[in-house]
Amino acid sequence: MLPSDRQAHEILVGAVGLKKHFPVKGGVLRRTIAQVRAVDGVDLFVRRGETLALVGESGCGKTTLGRLLLRLIPPTSGEVLFNVPANLYASARDRWHRIAQDDGAMRSPKGPQGDGLDPYAITRLRTRAFKPLRRRMQPVFQDPFTSLDPRMLVKDILAEPILINNQMTRPEAMERVAQLLQEVGLRPDHLYRFPHEFSGGQRQRIAIARALAPEPEFLLLDEPTSALDVSVQAQILNLLKDIQRRQGLTYLLITHNLSVVRHMADRVAVMYLGRIVEEAPTRELFGSPLHPYTKALLSAVPVPDPKRRREKILLPGDVPSPVDPPTGCRFHTRCNAVMPHCGWSPRDAASAAAYLFDSSRNPHASTLPALSEVSMEGNRLRLLFGGSRPTEAQRQVVADLVRGRAAEAGGMAFQAIREVALAEGSIVLEFPPPLEPAWVEVAPGHSVACYLYPQPQA
Amino acid sequence: MLSVQGLQTEFLTPRGVIRAADGVDFDIQEGEVLGLVGESGCGKSVTALSIMYLIPTPPGRIASGAIWFRGINLLAGSENEATVHRGLGGKPKLVRNDSALRRHRARMAKVRGREVSMIFQEPMSSLNPVLPVGYQIAEVLIYQRRKMICDRLLARKAITDEDLELFKEAVTHPDAAQRERLLTDFCLQSALPVEKVAAIIDRSGLQMEERLARIRRLSERSRTRYAWFLRLARELDVLESEWMTREWRVLSGVASSEDDRRRLAAQAQFRSRQVLFKLVMSIPVLHRILMRPIEEEARRRVLEQLKNVRISEPHKVYNEYPHELSGGMQQRVMIAMALACDPALMIADEPTTSLDVTTQAQILTLVRDLRERIHSSILYITHDLAVIAELCDRVAVMYAGKIVEEAPVGDLFAHPLHPYTEGLLESIVSLDKEVPSDAPLPTIAGTVPDLLSPPSGCRFHPRCKYAFARCKTEEPRLLPQGDGRRVACFLYEEGGSRAAERSPGA
Numbered sequence: 001m002l003p004s005d006r007q008a009h010e011i012l013v014g015a016v017g018l019k020k021h022f023p024v025k026g027g028v029l030r031r032t033i034a035q036v037r038a039v040d041g042v043d044l045f046v047r048r049g050e051t052l053a054l055v056g057e058s059g060c061g062k063t064t065l066g067r068l069l070l071r072l073i074p075p076t077s078g079e080v081l082f083n084v085p086a087n088l089y090a091s092a093r094d095r096w097h098r099i100a101q102d103d104g105a106m107r108s109p110k111g112p113q114g115d116g117l118d119p120y121a122i123t124r125l126r127t128r129a130f131k132p133l134r135r136r137m138q139p140v141f142q143d144p145f146t147s148l149d150p151r152m153l154v155k156d157i158l159a160e161p162i163l164i165n166n167q168m169t170r171p172e173a174m175e176r177v178a179q180l181l182q183e184v185g186l187r188p189d190h191l192y193r194f195p196h197e198f199s200g201g202q203r204q205r206i207a208i209a210r211a212l213a214p215e216p217e218f219l220l221l222d223e224p225t226s227a228l229d230v231s232v233q234a235q236i237l238n239l240l241k242d243i244q245r246r247q248g249l250t251y252l253l254i255t256h257n258l259s260v261v262r263h264m265a266d267r268v269a270v271m272y273l274g275r276i277v278e279e280a281p282t283r284e285l286f287g288s289p290l291h292p293y294t295k296a297l298l299s300a301v302p303v304p305d306p307k308r309r310r311e312k313i314l315l316p317g318d319v320p321s322p323v324d325p326p327t328g329c330r331f332h333t334r335c336n337a338v339m340p341h342c343g344w345s346p347r348d349a350a351s352a353a354a355y356l357f358d359s360s361r362n363p364h365a366s367t368l369p370a371l372s373e374v375s376m377e378g379n380r381l382r383l384l385f386g387g388s389r390p391t392e393a394q395r396q397v398v399a400d401l402v403r404g405r406a407a408e409a410g411g412m413a414f415q416a417i418r419e420v421a422l423a424e425g426s427i428v429l430e431f432p433p434p435l436e437p438a439w440v441e442v443a444p445g446h447s448v449a450c451y452l453y454p455q456p457q458a
Numbered sequence: 459m460l461s462v463q464g465l466q467t468e469f470l471t472p473r474g475v476i477r478a479a480d481g482v483d484f485d486i487q488e489g490e491v492l493g494l495v496g497e498s499g500c501g502k503s504v505t506a507l508s509i510m511y512l513i514p515t516p517p518g519r520i521a522s523g524a525i526w527f528r529g530i531n532l533l534a535g536s537e538n539e540a541t542v543h544r545g546l547g548g549k550p551k552l553v554r555n556d557s558a559l560r561r562h563r564a565r566m567a568k569v570r571g572r573e574v575s576m577i578f579q580e581p582m583s584s585l586n587p588v589l590p591v592g593y594q595i596a597e598v599l600i601y602q603r604r605k606m607i608c609d610r611l612l613a614r615k616a617i618t619d620e621d622l623e624l625f626k627e628a629v630t631h632p633d634a635a636q637r638e639r640l641l642t643d644f645c646l647q648s649a650l651p652v653e654k655v656a657a658i659i660d661r662s663g664l665q666m667e668e669r670l671a672r673i674r675r676l677s678e679r680s681r682t683r684y685a686w687f688l689r690l691a692r693e694l695d696v697l698e699s700e701w702m703t704r705e706w707r708v709l710s711g712v713a714s715s716e717d718d719r720r721r722l723a724a725q726a727q728f729r730s731r732q733v734l735f736k737l738v739m740s741i742p743v744l745h746r747i748l749m750r751p752i753e754e755e756a757r758r759r760v761l762e763q764l765k766n767v768r769i770s771e772p773h774k775v776y777n778e779y780p781h782e783l784s785g786g787m788q789q790r791v792m793i794a795m796a797l798a799c800d801p802a803l804m805i806a807d808e809p810t811t812s813l814d815v816t817t818q819a820q821i822l823t824l825v826r827d828l829r830e831r832i833h834s835s836i837l838y839i840t841h842d843l844a845v846i847a848e849l850c851d852r853v854a855v856m857y858a859g860k861i862v863e864e865a866p867v868g869d870l871f872a873h874p875l876h877p878y879t880e881g882l883l884e885s886i887v888s889l890d891k892e893v894p895s896d897a898p899l900p901t902i903a904g905t906v907p908d909l910l911s912p913p914s915g916c917r918f919h920p921r922c923k924y925a926f927a928r929c930k931t932e933e934p935r936l937l938p939q940g941d942g943r944r945v946a947c948f949l950y951e952e953g954g955s956r957a958a959e960r961s962p963g964a
Contacts, residue, residue, distance in 0.1 A: 199906065202905065229841045230843065230885060231881065231882055232497070233887060234887060234899040234901040237887065238901065241898065242898070256815055257815065258889060262887075286889070297816060300816045300819035301815055301889050302818070302842070302847065303848065303890065305871055305890075306868050307868065312823065314820055318786060351634050360629075360665055363630070371662060372662075
């Protein structure tokens with residue numbers, strides 16, 4: 001057991017620089033050919049007794065982050081701290097970022113490090129040493145149809161976590177199970193039934209009872225109501241709030257439904273493509289959302305009133321692939337408030353360039369020789385013209401075309417181009433090195449990562 | 459346009475008979491969007507599947523009722539398909555009449571997808587994982603719209619200057635997605651093979667004259683051949699349609715003697731023509747050569763459909779497999795498939811439930827825009843009243859296999875009549891509804907009843923806060939309540955406590 005058990009500290013669960021990359025295997029030798037950056041550098045903390053909501057579209061890494069916090073999967077890098085004093089968490093976070101800047105390929109430390117965090121870091125524990133902690137953090141999953149064993153009776157489902165943790169003898173456990181059922185609003189005669197005999201809402205109640213069985217302090221609620229009907233959803237939310245009030249539990253609520261967040265959460269963290277983009281107290285986030293992504297999410301929630309229509313911000317396209325996320329601010333490809341310095345890269349301009357500098361397509365480019373290739377190298381876009389070395393006059397034409405395109409609608413990527421140069425028998429368009437927006441605290445407890453808000457001086 | 463009357467669909471299970479839809483009544487007007495709301499297990503989907511005649515038999519069967527669709531009864535002639543017999547020990551057993559079932563399914567196959575189409579909840583599981591999505595849509599057209607395709611192919615003219623202008627624009631347009639759309643338009647107008655035109659457009663470093671010359675040559679090479687076959691295929695389609703329509707009318711009992719005569723004539727003609735068609739089709743080489751132009755034309759139509767549902771690169775998406783598309787894109791493909799044949803009625807069964815809020819907003823906007831353009835009526839099934847508020851004209855609320863309330867959408871949200879509707883509306887968790895953080899959300903007590911043994915009287919009475927003695931014994935009927943509303947509740951009937959307050963002034 002961790003020495004920290006003797007005391008209850010302010011922050012129950014804290015993540016520092018947490019990353020999870022899943023390898024993509026391919027080829028004959030099944031070698032790793034790419035990394036899915038599901039969670040890519042997340043700092044997050046949950047205070048004791050509060051509900052933190054984690055919001056985002058599917059595929060943004062919410063569920064992976066939840067699993068990392070419970071140590072159901074090992075992180076690629078970063079640490080998870082459990083039951084830690086607030087000042088220690090803050091210093092751990094600062095130090096992690098200092099080290100991470102020096103050494104890009106950092107891994108999670110294993111075993112004691114002697115840096116004062118050993119009593120709190122659950123990612124440093126060996127599996128066996130971690131086991132007693134498992135009962136203190138429990139998950140409730142999205143789909144109650146698949147998360148309950150269809151061959152077990154309800155009483156066995158509920159007794160298993162108690163018995164596994166050697167908390168009670170079997171007869172005691174049975175008493176506790178009956179009491180648990182009552183707590184979640186089911187009847188004692190439901191004990192001797194199988195999960196398939198229940199409706200969706202009742203099954204979710206059983207899943208909640210199972211999570212409560214080993215008397216945890218922290219519950220991970222992974223989309224607990226999204227598989228349920230609207231009317232049942234309200235019942236389950238009431239139940240969760242009720243239990244929290246009675247037992248002083250801490251919740252991490254993962255969801256994509258913002259109306260649920262409004263009723264349940266004290267604080268909200270908005271996630272996009274593996275990163276947290278905004279974090280704020282609930283009232284403030286709904287009152288004055290800052291990040292354009294948060295605004296779009298809020299506007300997309302349907303209004304249950306035919307007379308009123310909310311002005312919708314429709315995000316174009318889908319979430320980009322986390323295998324190769326956009327450079328700079330990850331949201332810039334879909335953002336409606338995007339600016340030239342949001343992190344545009346050659347990738348965003350390549351397809352337009354193939355048209356813009358092709359003399360056979362674009363009448364304004366008729367003085368250029370035939371375009372043979374457009375290639376990307378780091379933050380440079382290289383234009384090769386068939387056979388001939390480009391001249392200074394042609395460079396000027398290309399620069400004019402870039403300027404013209406930048407002035408048009410949708411030419412934001414071209415506005416970002418810093419320089420048009422002649423190099424190695426080709427014309428090179430140079431982009432600024434992509435930087436991610438800094439994490440700025442705009443108001444107490446309200447932080448956002450977006451270039452719209454004043455960035456700290458480097 | 460569609461009128462469902464007293465629809466009863468039941469499932470025979472080892473535990474007994476489950477009436478999933480028990481006397482469902484509703485109408486949909488031309489061009490209207492009707493929302494069907496209810497909790498899961500209340501029979502919404504079963505109602506939709508009954509209209510499509512997709513109820514699995516056994517264990518299900520449509521016990522009684524009528525579905526009138528544009529003057530024909532879609533259930534006519536299906537009465538004797540599955541009958542309940544008493545088996546051993548008095549247990550009910552479903553016996554199928556296979557030949558009747560087959561005949562009815564053949565008739566329905568010409569309505570389903572063509573006149574009535576459906577979008578399902580899980581796009582991933584309703585698309586075929588081993589076929590490219592474009593081909594799956596094209597299949598619908600090849601099967602259901604052969605006449606239109608053959609007409610277009612037979613009417614093909616030589617390429618005009620107007621077409622060439624379009625082609626020029628498709629080459630020079632600055633936006634790649636827009637170029638792709640122009641390519642689709644050009645191929646549809648000139649009836650040239652998409653792949654080959656795309657190759658000419660995408661080739662970089664070619665001068666415009668060279669491109670135009672290649673297009674001209676392509677157009678000369680691909681003039682209409684085998685016109686006799688196209689005419690044959692067209693005639694078969696026409697005859698079959700006539701035969702089927704007349705047969706539907708005869709079965710529905712609305713036929714004149716003229717109908718009967720013409721049906722027999724069309725049937726006989728169809729059978730005689732079909733011999734040649736089947737003979738030709740039975741030779742694989744001929745089949746491939748002759749069907750190629752039809753498939754090409756279907757492909758061009760599909761690209762246009764994909765464009766209509768705002769897929770930005772239809773040409774690329776055509777060849778992709780379902781797993782390569784995101785949930786929102788898959789649902790767009792499903793919508794394109796449902797709309798491929800310009801159906802008169804589109805049934806959408808929870809099309810956005812498995813999607814994100816942002817994608818849901820995209821799809822809802824798309825459906826709302828399509829509404830203006832297409833002329834289909836839509837039956838929109840969902841459990842989310844917020845979606846209904848955004849999209850529908852009228853709402854029918856369903857509970858335990860019955861419609862309990864039906865009203866125009868504004869009235870329903872302003873003054874719900876049935877206690878169940880009231881409860882549903884209260885229990886919505888909404889962004890705009892200010893609920894004090896420590897007060898519990900209002901809910902409807904209890905759960906949906908087991909349809910195996912539904913409660914006596916009004917099925918909602920065990921959960922209803924206004925229930926009184928009459929509710930337990932008598933079943934309320936769905937009665938009109940003025941201004942286009944209907945409700946099944948004793949509160950509003952003769953002697954009910956709320957009847958008086960609503961009747962004169964309200």
